[in-house]
Amino acid sequence: MEVGQMQRQWVDYMRSLFMEGFLDDQFLQLQQLQDESNPDFVVEVVSLFYEDSEKLLNDLTKTLDTKGTDFKRVDAHVHQLKGSSSSIGAQRVKNACIAFRNFCEEHNIEECLRCLQQVKQEYCFLKNKLETLFRLEQQIVAAGGSIPMMELSF
C-alpha cells in the first residue's frame, strides 16, 4: 500500500475513534504537542497512561475484593484514573470513571464492581484501538510519509 492510502486509512481510523467517542479533542492537543523536538510525545504519554491505569486497576480490583472496602481509597484511585484519562483525552474511560465515582460516594459495592468492569472494558478497548493507530503510524513513517495533522473545525 502506498503512503497516501495509508495516510487516508489513518485519517479514517482517527475519525472513527472520534465518532465513536473513544477519544476527544484533548488527544488532538497531545498530537499538536508532538513536533521535531518531541517526536514520540504521544506514544510516551500513552505508555505512561497504560502503566498508571494498569496499576490503578489492579489496586482497585484488590481493594474492592476485600471485605470492609475502604471507599475513600477507592475514590482516590478512581479520581487518579479519571485525571489521567481526561489528560490524554480518553473520553469513554473518563466517563466510566465519573460513573464509578458516583457509586463510590453512595458506597454501593455492587455497582462499584460493575463500574470497575466497565472501566476495565473501556480501557481494554482503548488500548487496542490506540495500538492499531500507532501501528498504522509506524507503517506510515516506515514508508517515508508523515502523520497528518487533525484539526477540529466548527
Next chain:
Amino acid sequence: MESCNCFEAQGPPDELLMKYQYISDFFIALAYFSIPLELIYFVKKSAVFPYRWVLVQFGAFIVLCGATHLINLWTFTMHSKTVAVVMTSAKVLTAAVSCVTALMLVHIIPDLLSVKTRELFLKNKAAELDREMGLIRTQEETGRHVRMLTHEIRSTLDRHTILKTTLVELGRTLALEECALWMPTRTGLELQLTYTLRQQNPVGYTVPIHLPVINQVFSNNRAVKISPNCPVARLRPLAGKYMPGEVVAIRVPLLHLSNFQINDWPELSTRRYALMVLMLPSDSARKWHVHELELVEVVADQVAVALSHAAILEESMRARDLLMEQNVALDLARREAETAIHARNDFLAVMNHEMRTPMHAIIALSSLLQETELTPEQRLMIETILKSSNLLATLINDVLDLSRLEDGSLQLNAATFNLHAVFREVLSLIKPVVSVKKLSITLNLAPDLPVYAVGDEKRLMQTILNVVGNAVKFSKEGSISITAFVAKSESLRDSRTPDFFLVPSDYHFYLRVQVKDSGSGIIPQDIPKLFTKFAQTQSLATRNSGGSGLGLAICKRFVNLMEGHIWIESEGIGKGCTATFIVKLGIPERSNESKLAFVPKAPVNHGQTNFLGLKVLVMDDNGVSRTVTKGLLVHLGCDVTTASSIEECMRVVSHEHKVVFMDVCMPGIDGYELAVHIHEKFTKRQDRPLIVALTGNTNKGTKDNCMRAGMDGLILKPVSVDKMRSVLSELLEHRVLFEVI
C-alpha cells in the same frame, strides 16, 4: 077503471109462464136489495175507497131497480091504479138514476184501472229494492269477514299460525269442504302440499310446477276457477255421488327480503308463488259468487303480506343471534391475543437484557483473546467462537429489533454521518465473501450524492448490508452491482411504486440504492412472501438456508421508518434479481451542528519566542496529567520542572521559577496549603512565582478558595495549547488571571 093498461093474461097456458116470471122477479129483487148491502158492508170494512158517493149512487140505482122488479110482482094480477102509479114513478126514478150512473161510470172506470197499474208498478219496485238490499247486506258481511280474517292473520308473526288461521277462517266463512295450500319446494320445480284444512298431517304430496293449470293461476292475479279433476284439486277421495263442488285456486306471492331493492319494487319474474285451492262442498248446488271470489283474493294478498313480515322477522332474528355469537367469539379472540402479546412482551423484556449481556461479554473477550499470542489451533478455535457468537448476537439483535419494530417502539437515531463511507464499509465487509465465491462486485456512487447525510447510520448500513448480502448469498456466479444516487420524482414514474410519492424539500433528499445480481432469481409469485418474516420460499430454502428469514422483513421495517420503500424485481428463475430501496435522509446543516470535519493539515509551527526559557514548575500527583502539562509547556518553549507532591515542590521551588502550576483537585492533598507555603517562603513579592491552579472542578467555591489562599490564577482543565499560550501571556502581563468559571 075499466081501461087498464095492464097486460091481460092470454089464457091458462100462460099461467106457468106467469108463475116463473113471478118467481124470477122476486129473486131479482132480492139480489138487487142484497148487493148494496154487501157493498156497504165491504166498503165499511175497507179503509181506502175514494168513491163513496159513487157507491151511494150505484146503491140507489140498484135499490130502485129492485124496487121496480118488486113492484112488478103486483102487476101480474089485477092491480089498482095506485100500484100503477107507484110502479111508474119507481121506473122513472130508476131510469133517471141509471142514466146518471152510466154517465158517471164513464169518468170513474179509467181511474180505477190506473190504480191497478200503479199498484203493479209499486210491487215491482219493492221487489227490486229487496234484491238490492240483499246484495248490500252480503257485501257488508263479506267485508266483515275479511276484516276478521285479516285481524286473525296479522295478529301473529308465526308462519304456521298464519297459514293455519287463514285456512280455518276461510273454511269457516265460506263453508268450504276443503282448503289447501301448496308451497314451492327449495328447488322451485315442484309444489308441495303443506297445509290442508281437514286432514291433519298431509303427506308430502308434490306436483310439478309447470302444469298448464298452475301456470294459468300464477299468471293471473285473481281467483281462477279450475277443474276439480286437476292434480292440485284431487285432495280427497270423491265422497259424494254427484258432482264435486266447484274449485277455485289463487296464487299467494311469497316475498323475501332480497326481493326489495332500495328504489324499485320487486320484479314479477323473480317472485315465487304458493297456491291456495278452495273447494266448495260437493253435492251442493252452490256456486262461487263474485263476492266470495273477492274475499278470497283479498285474503290471499293479506296472507302474502303477513308471511313476508314473518319471514323478514325470522331472518332478522337469526342475523342478530349470529352477530351475538360472533361478538362473543371475537371478544374471546381479542382477549387471547392480548394475553399472547403480554406474554411475548414479558419474554422479550427479560431476554433483551439477559441475553445481550453475556453475548457482549463473550464477543468482547473473544476478540481480545484473538489479539494475544495463540497457537494456530487456539486461533482457529477462537475464530470459530467469535464467528458463532457474532452470528448469535446478530440473530438476537434481529429478533429483538423486529419485535421492537413491530411494537413501534423502535426509534431511529438521527445524526450526521458520512454516506460514502457507509457504502465503502459495506463493500469492504462483503469483499471477502465475494472473492471467495469468485463473484465481482462494483459500487457506483452518483456524483451528486451528498457526502454527508443525517439519519440512522447503523440501520442504514444494516439495510444495505442485508440487501447486498442476499444478493451475494443467492448468486453462484456472475457479478453484483450496487448503484446509489439521489432519487428525483421523475425517476419514479415506473409502475413499481404507484402509491409512493417523493416530497421534495430543502432539508431532505431521497437516496435510491439498487442492487443487481445475476444469480438464481425468484419466481414472481414468491416475491410478496420475501418480506414476511420467517417465511422462506421453496427455491430459497433448498439452497443454503443460512438465514432466519428475518433479514428482509427487518429491512422493510427500517426502510418504512425512514419513510421509504423497498421492492424486489426478478424476471424468473436463473435470471437474476434487482433489489431497490429508497429512503429519506436529511441534509446536514452547516451552521447549527458542530460536526467534526476532519481536514488533514500540514503541521504548523507553534513555537513562540515569548516564553522561551521561561522557568516554570508543574505540580501534579497524577503522572499522566503531569506529563501532559509538561509537554504543553515544553511545546511552548518553557523550561519545565515537575513535582509530584507538596514536599517535593517546596524543595524544588526557587525564585527562578516564574510560574507554579498546581493541580488542586487532588483528594487528600490540599493544594491551597502549598500556596500558603510559597507565600511564606517568598516574602518579597517580586521573588515569588505566580501560582496558578489547574482544576477540572467548576464550582464557584473553588475560585473563592483559590483567591483566599493567595493564588494568582485559575485555569480550567482541559487546557489546549492556544489556551495555555494566552494564559501565560496574560499572566505575565497582568500578573493575575482568573478564568471565568
